[in-house]
Amino acid sequence: KQEVTQIPAALSVPEGENLVLNCSFTDSAIYNLQWFRQDPGKGLTSLLLIQSSQREQTSGRLNASLDKSSGRSTLYIAASQPGDSATYLCAVRPPRGTGGFKTIFGAGTRLFVKA
Amino acid sequence: GAGVSQSPRYKVAKRGQDVALRCDPISGHVSLFWYQQALGQGPEFLTYFQNEAQLDKSGLPSDRFFAERPEGSVSTLKIQRTQQEDSAVYLCASSLDQGAINQPQHFGDGTRLSIL
Numbered sequence: 433k434q435e436v437t438q439i440p441a442a443l444s445v446p447e448g449e450n451l452v453l454n455c456s457f458t459d460s461a462i463y464n465l466q467w468f469r470q471d472p473g474k475g476l477t478s479l480l481l482i483q484s485s486q487r488e489q490t491s492g493r494l495n496a497s498l499d500k501s502s503g504r505s506t507l508y509i510a511a512s513q514p515g516d517s518a519t520y521l522c523a524v525r526p527p528r529g530t531g532g533f534k535t536i537f538g539a540g541t542r543l544f545v546k547a
Numbered sequence: 548g549a550g551v552s553q554s555p556r557y558k559v560a561k562r563g564q565d566v567a568l569r570c571d572p573i574s575g576h577v578s579l580f581w582y583q584q585a586l587g588q589g590p591e592f593l594t595y596f597q598n599e600a601q602l603d604k605s606g607l608p609s610d611r612f613f614a615e616r617p618e619g620s621v622s623t624l625k626i627q628r629t630q631q632e633d634s635a636v637y638l639c640a641s642s643l644d645q646g647a648i649n650q651p652q653h654f655g656d657g658t659r660l661s662i663l
Contacts, residue, residue: 436589463648475551475638475654476590483649521589525647533603533646535580537589 434459434526438538445512446546453507453541455522460500463525467496467507470519470540479520480507512545519543549573551655553639559661560629568624568658572641579622580652581614582638590638596622597645626660634662 435458445451455465464483468476480489480496482505488497495508505522519540526534552571560566572579577598582590583606592606598619607614611629616622626633636659640652 478651533595
């Protein structure tokens with residue numbers, strides 16, 4: 433059974449700092465891995481999607497890497513800003529044969545960037 | 548061009564009542580997912596539609612939960628005889644491709660359901 437774990441559960445950093453959020457998953461058989469951002473009282477906003485055949489994806493100050501064999505992904509945020517404060521979730525999409533159409537989410541990392 | 552729209556945003560019901568939650572996906576999106584999110588947790592999968600076909604309902608907690616997407620666009624999640632443990636945020640997501648394999652899922656802001 434696929435399980436997704438995110439460490440740390442919460443993180444507080446000063447503005448301008450570079451930071452890394454971690455995501456691990458127990459079954460390396462995945463279609464893709466997606467990183468989301470969730471603001472309080474809102475839905476999830478897709479940040480980056482990495483296919484199983486890819487190693488990383490970049491968008492602006494964000495870079496996500498994927499190491500399927502070790503079951504790990506990291507989200508790197510450069511030059512953090514107060515507006516980056518939110519909960520960041522990772523999710524894996526297992527192959528249909530094993531997980532149907534389920535997407536499995538981690539519990540998220542709550543990030544607070546201090547001005 | 549709008550995103551995924553969910554209504555109502557908030558719903559309060561008494562235990563035992565039936566509720567219906569609506570999701571309007573992005574136009575043209577084939578895939579539609581329903582999730583349940585408890586406070587401080589990630590979303591938990593409930594069910595998946597590909598157009599009008601419900602291909603996976605393995606995440607529905609009990610037979611009190613029922614979802615439909617009769618014309619392959621708008622979807623409704625219905626909960627019968629609500630119980631306090633049904634209190635949660637219910638999220639809907641849509642994706643352009645089948646199964647959201649190559650395309651990201653786009654989420655609505657959710658319906659916050661409170662059962663008294």
